[in-house]
Amino acid sequence: MTKEEAKKRINELRKLLHYHNYRYYVLDDPVISDAEYDAMMEELKKLEKEFPEFYDPNSPTVKVGGEPLNRFEKVEHKIPMLSLEDGFSDEEIVEFDRRVKRFLGLSPDEIIDYSVEPKFDGLSINLIYENGKLTTASTRGDGLVGENVTQNIRTIRNLPLVLPIENPPEYLDLQGEVLLEKDEFKRINEERLKEGLPLFANPRNAAAGSVRQLDPKETAKRNLIMILYYIRDIKGFSKEISRQSEALNLLKELGFPISDLNRLCHGVDEAISYKKELEAKRDTLPYELDGIVLKVDRFDYQKQLGNTTKSPRWAIAFKFPAQQATTKIKDIEVNVGRTGILTPVAILEPVNIGGVVVSRASLHTMDEIEKKDIMIGDTVFVQRAGDVIPEVVKVVKDLRDGTQKKFKMPDFCPICGSKVVKDGAYYRCSNINCPKVLKESIKHFVSRKAMNIDGFGDKIIEQLVDKGIVKDVSDIYKLDKETLMNLDRVGEKLAENLITAISRSKGTTFAKFIYALGIRHVGEFVAKLLAERFKNLENLKKATKEQLLEINGVGEEIADSVVSFFSEKKNLETIDKLLSYGIHFEDETKKKSSIAGKSFVFTGTLSKPREYFKELVEKHGGIVRNSVSKNLDYLVVGENPGSKLQKAQKAGVNIITEQELLDMLEG
CATH class of the missing domain: 2.40.50.140 (Nucleic acid-binding proteins)
Incomplete structure (x- = not known):
């Protein structure tokens, strides 16, 4: 067989197998026997082995698993993966319905349509498809950054790797749930029992453990399934959708598995009734459910309602009674x-x-x-x-x-002995320099997502506080090599590295600095919102509650917390000291950088963690992508590059080394 003949046959077999996977796993309506399917699969495996130059990461053969990974790469979600507000009683769901109507300015008698969907007890996954092909699959992580588990997700048999339609969307950002059926969970635990391995506690833990296997062949053995339920973004597609119920139907048309338990309910009472119906047959279902999800069906209503920092205002999880x-x-x-x-x-x-x-x-x-x-x-x-x-x-x-x-709350702090004061519903240590508070604040301040001062382990922080060397976070910038070497288990090399890390941290971004301050209720996402809205510290210090509430994603609690933080004299003194020690914001350097606005993807093993290079590129105004496309500017290649190199070569993308990237940044 010539190369051209092999290529033609390989493409033909892939197309046929993708189609038959769709018929079998999504439509539940196979049109060929298992033996015919197996024969085609074996033929394709043989041809791919003989002609490795026709490698395709979305070939049906990857369902059996590829080569093991060393570790999972981090993936930044283009759209945050928010969690859902929970409701446990009919009254809470009725109140959610009232709240939706109040926010939309609707009459209390108005009937809201809800897309009611089963809440699966599995693992949430973000999927990216480009031109009909799966390019990235990642876990939720902290909602902003997850782990790249694409290789493992490709082994899930009911998930299409290539959409079985003509003219697919140019870009799809989806969310779904990875599940393990009860029978499969039982089979896996029986096998683990025979092999003397620890048992999984429940199907969800087993599914999560399966997805996070470094060896995809092990994942493939677990017979995971996936259910899609959310189109987060769609580009380059002719069909318009204006409702969640329409989006679910579109998912099915595109070839994705969706739940047959989805239902469009007219009004909250109908949704509550359906929850009771599902709860009654919970134990008879092949997989675990822990409730239902109510989503306001109309997208224009969803847009009006918006999100808080943690969850959308247009959806709620109505949970079954907890165990x-x-x-x-x-x-x-x-x-x-x-x-x-x-x-x-x-x-x-x-x-x-x-x-x-x-x-x-x-x-x-x-x-x-x-x-x-x-x-x-x-x-x-x-x-x-x-x-x-x-x-x-x-x-x-x-x-x-x-x-x-x-039980009585103590009158004095169990850590420092200072007086405990009542603060609303809470009790708080009155000592803002309480050693426990200070230790936790320092841990937060030096963390990677904050000031990123590498090397400050818990033991070092404990000693710095216990010995009175660091009395607030700004004292970190007064540390010298000799002081650090006087601590237990800190040698000359570690002390030098810590001083270097402290010095390097002085150039940061406004958003990271806000996050590092540890303002109550202000996480990484809110810090970015505040930085974008107020631009500089002086504006943020003077921000009023009303101004803060204008930001989509900032609620009463956050607004009150920010205003309170900047009204504290001690906090303002700490900020002034930090600035006097040389902390400055480098956001403006992006405008001057030669790579500003340029996009980068990394592949292979680099001299430092990929997160280091990602932060370096972003600090200079560059953009780090997860996958290769024709619109990518640069692919940075390390040792043992993966399939991204071949894809970049075909797309005509500029391919550079790590050193060439560093040279560009210096230029």
Whole structure:
């Protein structure tokens, strides 16, 4: 067989197998026998082995898994993957409906259409398709940055790698859930039991563990399935959609698996009824559900409603009753957090809830302890709220025998002994330089997403605070080599590296500096919003609550917290000291950089972590992409480059080395 004949046959087999995968896994309507399918697959494997130059990452043969990875790369989501607000009662869902109408300015009697969808107990995945081909699959991570698990997701049999339609969208950004069916979960655990391996606690953990296997062949053995439910972005496609229900139908038309449990409900009462219907047959379903999701169906309404920093205002998860168990509260301890808030924590007799051993549960506030009448020694119902976070639901008062003791919040901080003050529903250490608060603030300040001062481990921070060397975060910039070498386990080399990292951190971005300050409720995403809106520190210091609330994504809590932070004299003094030690914002250098606006993709092994080069490029105004396309400006190649190199060569993309990139940055 000539190369041309082989290429023609390989393409023909791939097209046929993609089509038959779609018929079998999505439509559940195969038109050939398993034996015929297997024969085509074997022929394709043989040809691909003989003619490796026709490699395609989206070939149907990747369903059996490729070569193992060394580690997972990080992927920045183009659109944040927000979490959903939870509701556990009919009243909460009715209130959500009222809130939606109030926000939209609609009459209380108006009927809102909701796309009601099952809430799967799996692992959320972000998928990117370009010109009908899967290019990137990533985990949710922290909502802003996830892990690149493309190689593993390609092994999922019901997920199309190439869309089975003519003229697919140029660009698709999708969200779906990776699931493991109950029978498959049981089979895997039985095998692990025979092999003496630890058992998975539940199907969700097994699915998450399967997706995060470094060897895709292991993932392929797990028979994962995927359900798509959200078109996050679509470009270059003729068909217009204006509702979530239409988007779900479009997903199916494009060849994606969607749930047959989706339903369009007219009004909140119909949605609540459907939740009860699904809950009744929860145990008969082949996979785990932990509730339903209500989404306002109309996209124009969704746009008006917008998002908070954590969740969309147009959707809510209506959870099924969480799994519960009874146990005893042995004691109640108090934790001191980064902002000085004291949080009571129940120390429990260990109990297994839904496959997870629970020995601690947050009691949140003293108000909640009093409201639920919780005492040390009580027998209590404990649940994993939302099947995740353990919480004490209620006390079994009939089992009280007189040995129970009331809990009282301490008058003095358990860390520094300073007076504890009541702050609304919370109790807070009055000492803004409380060692625990300071230690946690420093950990946050030096972290990668903040000032990125590499090398400050917990032990070093503990010593710096305990010895009185660092009394607020600005003191980090007064440290010298000799002081650091006087700490336990800090030699000359580590001390030099720390001083270099401290010096390098002085040039940062305004957004990272805001995040580093540790303002309560201000995470990385909100810090970026504040930096974009106010441009400089002086504007941000003077920002009013009204100005802050104008930002989409900033609510009352955040606005109050920002205003409060910049009204504190101590905080303003710390900021002034940080600036006096040379901290400056390099955002303006982007305009002068030769790479400003240019796009880059990295492949292969580089001399430093990829995140280092990503931050370097972005600091100079460049853009880091996840995949190669004809619009890409540069592919930076390290040792042992992957398939991106071949793709870049075909697309005519500029290919440069790591050193050439550094030369460009210096120029």
